[in-house]
Amino acid sequence: MSGIHEAVEAFRLGRIVMVTDPTRPERGAVVAAAAERTNDDTVNFMANHARGLVALSMLPERAERLGLGLQGPPAGLERENYTVSIEAREGVSTGISAADRARTIQVAVEHHTRPEDIVTPGHVFPAIADPGGVVARAGWAEATLDLARIAGSKPAATFCHVLDDDGELATGAALTEIAERLALPQVSIAALIAHRMASESFVTLLTQATVPTAFGDFMARVFVDTLGGRQHVALTLGELRSSEPVLVRLHSECLTGDVFASQRCDCGKQLEEALRRIREAGRGVLLYLRQEGRGIGIVDKIRAYALQDAGRDTVEANLELGHPADSRDFGLGAQMLLALGVHRVRLMTNNPRKVNALASYGLDVVAREGLEIEPTEQTRKYLATKKQKLGHLLDKI
Numbered sequence: 001m002s003g004i005h006e007a008v009e010a011f012r013l014g015r016i017v018m019v020t021d022p023t024r025p026e027r028g029a030v031v032a033a034a035a036e037r038t039n040d041d042t043v044n045f046m047a048n049h050a051r052g053l054v055a056l057s058m059l060p061e062r063a064e065r066l067g068l069g070l071q072g073p074p075a076g077l078e079r080e081n082y083t084v085s086i087e088a089r090e091g092v093s094t095g096i097s098a099a100d101r102a103r104t105i106q107v108a109v110e111h112h113t114r115p116e117d118i119v120t121p122g123h124v125f126p127a128i129a130d131p132g133g134v135v136a137r138a139g140w141a142e143a144t145l146d147l148a149r150i151a152g153s154k155p156a157a158t159f160c161h162v163l164d165d166d167g168e169l170a171t172g173a174a175l176t177e178i179a180e181r182l183a184l185p186q187v188s189i190a191a192l193i194a195h196r197m198a199s200e201s202f203v204t205l206l207t208q209a210t211v212p213t214a215f216g217d218f219m220a221r222v223f224v225d226t227l228g229g230r231q232h233v234a235l236t237l238g239e240l241r242s243s244e245p246v247l248v249r250l251h252s253e254c255l256t257g258d259v260f261a262s263q264r265c266d267c268g269k270q271l272e273e274a275l276r277r278i279r280e281a282g283r284g285v286l287l288y289l290r291q292e293g294r295g296i297g298i299v300d301k302i303r304a305y306a307l308q309d310a311g312r313d314t315v316e317a318n319l320e321l322g323h324p325a326d327s328r329d330f331g332l333g334a335q336m337l338l339a340l341g342v343h344r345v346r347l348m349t350n351n352p353r354k355v356n357a358l359a360s361y362g363l364d365v366v367a368r369e370g371l372e373i374e375p376t377e378q379t380r381k382y383l384a385t386k387k388q389k390l391g392h393l394l395d396k397i
């Protein structure tokens with residue numbers, strides 16, 4: 001995998017870059033190029049070597065300016081938000097040739113183009129990207145458009161799904177072979193997300209006040225994330241802006257465990273233990289992140305409980321409901337810590353993914369401190385699943 005800077009520079013120079021999604025390998029990959037630098041060689045390369053649908057990512061306001069609406073309701077990550085296909089009104093013949101499609105792309109991204117300058121249907125397929133980019137929706141349109149924005153190009157990109165020799169979506173070793181054979185720089189969606197989370201801020205402090213708790217008087221600071229509008233809380237104790245590492249807990253909201261003392265999980269006990277340790281240390285941060293049920297929300301969390309009652313484990317239940325095993329994002333938590341002046345942390349967690357996440361967003365995790373709660377008969381299967389399927393470090397299971 002190439003570094004993001006190499007991929008961005010190649011893209012800026014008009015070269016073709018492969019964008020991958022290792023977190024969802026079944027989605028394959030796309031090749032992409034700056035729309036404003038797209039020519040007949042670009043389209044011909046994609047048609048010959050990638051062989052999927054040649055598409056054009058653009059922002060909603062651009063699609064609106066061109067009079068283009070979605071083909072159907074907003075899509076999940078299984079497909080892009082395509083509009084009706086387009087063709088340049090002038091300067092093309094059949095529209096299908098590489099030169100004709102390149103001409104259509106150039107017309108579509110030209111600032112002065114009006115709806116009457118294109119016709120529909122055609123041979124180029126615009127895909128509308130979420131304005132928030134990959135941090136809002138990890139789709140191909142968003143990834144390629146973010147690549148263009150990071151490279152300083154117009155916010156639009158030509159992209160094409162990569163197929164293997166059998167005409168199926170290329171994945172795994174086939175993708176690696178194609179990228180190496182064609183000498184394509186590569187960048188992952190995760191790398192684009194990490195770059196944006198490290199270079200931009202998506203959290204805003206709204207208010208703060210002292211909250212007396214059973215574990216001492218904490219300062220409660222409420223942040224809002226500008227991506228989803230969710231409000232998150234940072235409970236802090238002591239002076240945080242120093243070179244010494246700060247004791248930190250990233251705690252995802254668990255209404256059933258934290259408030260109702262549910263015996264299905266150990267979340268409430270972990271919350272209490274984290275606050276107790278911060279009090280003992282005299283300084284620290286507990287982030288209460290609004291991502292219930294590993295990010296699936298309270299409704300689907302209760303649906304997952306019903307599936308668990310029928311014999312599934314927590315991972316199987318999430319997957320059966322159409323969610324990843326764990327869809328939480330800790331990037332906003334990292335930004336909250338940085339906003340608080342925290343750069344070096346002692347992280348209370350059993351989940352190595354949290355350690356890696358904070359490190360990828362520029363925080364120095366100097367130590368991981370386990371936060372293991374004694375298993376009960378009710379939590380033993382739950383904890384075993386976290387250990388076996390999610391890689392949590394649990395010695396008591």
